[in-house]
Amino acid sequence: MIEMDEIDRGLLRALAQDAGASAGALGRKFGLSQPAAWRRIKRLREAGVFTRVKLDLDREALGFGVTVFLGIKLATKGRVSLEDFERAVSAIPEVQTVEHVLGLYDYRLRVVARDIPDFERVLRRRIMTLPGVGNVEANVLLSEERLPGPL
Structure with missing residues (x-):
């Protein structure tokens, strides 16, 4: 299990809301530089905390009601x-x-x-x-x- 601080948890919450958020935008939100945010996200991914970025489709808009x-x-x-x-x-x-x-x-x-x-x-x-x-x-x-x- 990886050790996480409040910033790591905040990054995960933000990515769960918008997996396409840039490291720069996330860094600004959490008071980090873009490279520091990117390194944290990379560390979480490499530790297996999350494995992929997923596209969330609207089933109804695609005709599946x-x-x-x-x-x-x-x-x-x-x-x-x-x-x-x-x-x-x-x-x-x-x-x-x-x-x-x-x-x-x-x-x-x-x-x-x-x-x-x-x-x-x-x-x-x-x-x-x-x-x-x-x-x-x-x-x-x-x-x-x-x-x-x-x-």
Whole structure:
């Protein structure tokens, strides 16, 4: 674990809000020179505190108005390897996240679709045909009140 001071934490919060912020702008915000801010950001990245800069797309603006969380219980764990299921489900473009979880279901998926009929098509033709899929529970996202941010 890397030691961080308040400036490091502030840099992370600022980068979580705007990953494209320049080192010069961040330096001015935190009373650092551009090279000093850049060195701190580089040190945090090299320590693995953050691994990449991510473009956050507006799904609705791109025509994906429905987000559904699926809980999937594999029917036959012994006959289908988890790696086979993960590889197959990760190849579906509408599946945004694949999380192997402990609890009622084996996996939790975040799926985007243009609308409910489009989601039904993805569910029937792609997800339900995956190796080992047993029980599936769907929860449609109504609103998202808090977006992920820094710890």
